[in-house]
Amino acid sequence: MNKLHFDGIVNFIVDKSHVIEKVFFVAVALSIFFYPFVEVNYDLSKYLPESAPSKQALDLMEEEFGYPGMARIMVEDVSIYEAKNIREKISNLDQVDMVIGPDTITDVYMSGDFINYNNLDEFYKDGDAVMEVIFKGGEADAKTHEALDEIYKIVGENGHYTGSAVSKKSMQASVTRELTIAIIISFIIIFIILALTTTSWFEPVLFISVMAIAIIINMGSNIVFGTISFFTFSTAAILQLAVSMDYSIFLLDNFTFYREKGIEPEKAMKKALTSSASSVLASGATTIVGFIVLALMDFTIGRDIGFVLAKGVVISLITVLFLMPALILRNYERVQKYHHKSFMPSTKGVGTAMYRIRKFVIAAAVILAVPSYIGQDMNYFKYGDEAIGAGPGTTYDTDSRLIEEKFGKSNIAVGIIPNTSIIDERNLTEELENLDFVNYAISLGGTLPEGIPIDFLPEKLTGELHTDNYARILISLNTTQESDYAFECMEKVQSAIEKYYKDGYALGTTSSTMDIKDILRSDYENVSLISLLGVAMVVMITFGSVLLPILVIIPIELAIFINMTIPYIIGSTIPYMGYIIVSCVQIGATIDYSILVTNNYIKARNDMDKVEASKAAVSRSALSVITSGSILTVVGYGLYFTSSVQGISQLGRLVGRGAVLSVILVLSLLPALLCAFDKIIKKPTDVPRASKLRRLRNMRENHELKLFGKYKNDGMNVISADSKEGTANENA
Known part of the structure; x- marks a missing residue:
């Protein structure tokens, strides 16, 4: 798409915001109407291939x-x-x-x-x-x-x-009620997280409203499939919430940045859309890849889950890029009215702390890599109805x-x-x-x-x-x-x-169950490999480097291995279907953490040695990574604590624990790897200036500067200088 066409779309989004609001109102109304007609299937055997x-x-x-x-x-x-x-x-x-x-x-x-x-x-x-x-x-x-x-x-x-028959009746009676409880609890805790990490009490209201609209449209639009699995019905909405929240945060942060420069609201929104659209789309692409790969499973419940989740991410992207600007412009005065100071502590020392423990982290990663890779496949898995039945x-x-x-x-x-x-x-x-x-x-x-x-x-x-x-x-x-x-x-x-x-x-x-077991074991080998290659390809194209995708993915893959080995260590069973889904969700949803840290490191290397660049990259990224990871953790454990269906409950625990492990390893192991392989990493000047994720870095930095501007005089001058340079690049 050339710049003229893109500018035309941006102008339409801002100038026709009232029309867009009406379109989304109609979409929500239709979705609410169609939602009761979406049938939910509770029989796993329906997803067996005809050859079974x-x-x-x-x-x-x-x-x-x-x-x-x-x-x-x-x-x-x-x-x-x-x-x-x-x-x-x-x-x-x-x-x-x-x-x-x-x-x-x-x-x-x-x-x-x-x-x-x-x-x-x-x-x-x-x-x-x-x-x-x-x-x-x-x-x-x-x-x-x-x-x-x-x-x-x-x-x-x-x-x-x-x-x-008794099991399915009990499940049908509890799933909708428990899902509603999980979503309400997640919204409340996410509101608290966002209230602490933003500077207005009304910003979380905007974020949650946009996500709620996207979720309603996704659930209602499932009418195109006629029937969805109970597994999809129970998890799609809350996973969509977890993986899509960042998109609206990107847009609002960028808009706030331009408003603070004195630009009028409509023009500031156009600039925010121009600078954030590619980043939002790039961020969504890695998540969509992880979900779409599920559709390649022979056990066709993967197709059911993959299509619904991928559709949910696409709807979230459309809602953020088209409806969110209208809601921001309509409610900007409320955002300003309910402004508050940041409650978050400084992240300045995080980078230094991570650098000090780098050798220990690398040694621990090397020691854990092989046992966790082997251990993840030694779990006692459940494959059929007993994997998804009522819990203890x-x-x-x-x-x-x-x-x-x-x-x-x-x-x-x-x-x-x-x-x-x-x-x-x-x-x-x-x-x-x-x-x-x-x-x-x-x-x-x-x-x-x-x-x-x-x-x-x-x-x-x-x-x-x-x-x-x-x-x-x-x-x-x-x-x-x-x-x-x-x-x-x-x-x-x-x-x-x-x-x-x-x-x-x-x-x-x-x-x-015997057939499901054979098919799922084969599916996992195919799905995990294709998912890994798909995400690696996106990262490789973004950075223009063959080595960086490997470094970026290592912390996430190790987090997945450790996450899946823990059930074996504690002696619990896990549903194999959840094992496959979480592997794709975790790499698709948390790879952005690695990309953000890597981008910040590459940019910092323009002005610093590798040690200082490593510290700066972690300090700049910590708030965003922890915020996003906290949301995914809350959503996962929300399912774990509210669902009586053990398949859903165990899936939630795997998602929540996986998010925590990904955050820890991205902030500790990845900067250590970047330092260790600094000499053979592509030089910053070789990274394409038009990289989509360079815009992502700049938006994240703008957000952190807004919250932590006081650190510019505390030895964090590099952040200030870097942010100004990024802004200049975007203005150019």
Whole structure:
């Protein structure tokens, strides 16, 4: 874009600010209207690629039998007769396919289903009964959840509930409420951070208003996708807030700088837009690269998250560059009216302190690099529903533990086999029942007495287990849904099925998780490499150097390695999906910290030796890096402390901890590396004068000068001189 066209856009933004405000008002209104129509998907298996065996099996089962949700219910203090009565009431609900309970496994209490089991303890023990419920609809289906509400009424206060349908219902009820709480808390703390680091009580109001508008538009515009994952729904808004806040700070700081030079508000805004647009866009580019790379994942939830987050950053950029000028001009008098002095201490000594510990920092980095690189992959990862389920202390988790302690584990799997031979079906069912990890296996062939034709059985029963082309076997495994042992057991079930039916399938949460695990492991290798190369390419083009991208990225990558190794050290599990997302978010959102320090170092080398340049670079960058990092930390830990969904909670903790580590390493390790490799770093005069990030440096310095101008007489003359030179460059 040539300068004439760019100036025309800038003039339009400032001169037509009232029109732009109306456009954004309409956009917000439409977004609020469309937001309720954006569906949220809670089923991870929907994101499996078509090539995955479990995806093919799920499609087949959905076509033949539907895609059922499941629940396991324990009723305390009931007689076996009362348990039978409860089971029959649940069975009569329209959305319930079948219920397996204590009266379905004994001759005395047969319900006509011809199901015969010897071990009553599996379903009735010490006055407590447990039942397995299979619904007609999916686990996240609204009608399934309506049926659960009816079950809650039937069972009463003595019931405890677990299973995929219960988990999804609990999650849907809590996600929106918890997200709202997390956003409100984050806004409050971010307001406090910005109030401390700016010089007006009203500036944070402007920043938060702009971000709130961008978030609303992003959430409403998700209607273009129709459906988004619950993972995206739970994290996109708050991550957008964290990674986009800097853009509005850049613009307002630049505007304030020109106003303090006595330039009229409209002209000052035009100059601010001209000098900040490229910096804002360059800063957003690295973040967008990190998010877009997620769209390359074979496990297509990455595409879902990547597109929504990238769209959110683009919307934030547009909102800052088009709407923010109008809001600043409209409210500038309020900004001035509520002016206050800076509450932040001097950052002058930070650079000196970091230089003094440089040798220790480099030694520590060398020592930690290899162990943390290895340790990050030694974590105990979760891949499927257990990675995203309710966390410890929730009602769902408590109920699940109570049921498991009383009746053991029950991991429901389904065998889908061709409906070709009732004899083979019976033999397969018997073989499955004889496996030591199988609680029970139910099939029509396994329950039909020999010599009795299928036509003699009620259509309701045959329809539950047979179609014209396929038969269904319900299998309860005495395993968790996700573990090495569960995977091994599922493979044995699949082998038993293939012994009788070459084109038969064993499917369920465990089989889907096995495929998700294989796909995610492959995705991480591809995504992390492409993300790293993409960001490195942006940095290389910006600096015109091959070495600098390596130095700039080293602190961020080491921060990622350490961040991901900590769960292994403390013995906690992490969701592998969060592991991938955070790796991309952390490098995309925090690489700006490294770029800022590096730019300040290169500029300072025009007038100083490498030691003084290192100190000056850190001192100039510290406030901006700490402010931005604090916002990302607050947002991450806000998710961690407010979400009962452990997948979201763990993602938040990884983001928050990663931001802290990135800030520490950028301010300590990076200047030490720049000093160490000073001789082979491209000379400052060789860096293109039109570099986008040179403008970013100047804006940051202007902001710090506004807050810390008193240090010009305290040995910080270089900042003053440097800022004047930067301003002269921009005016030129």
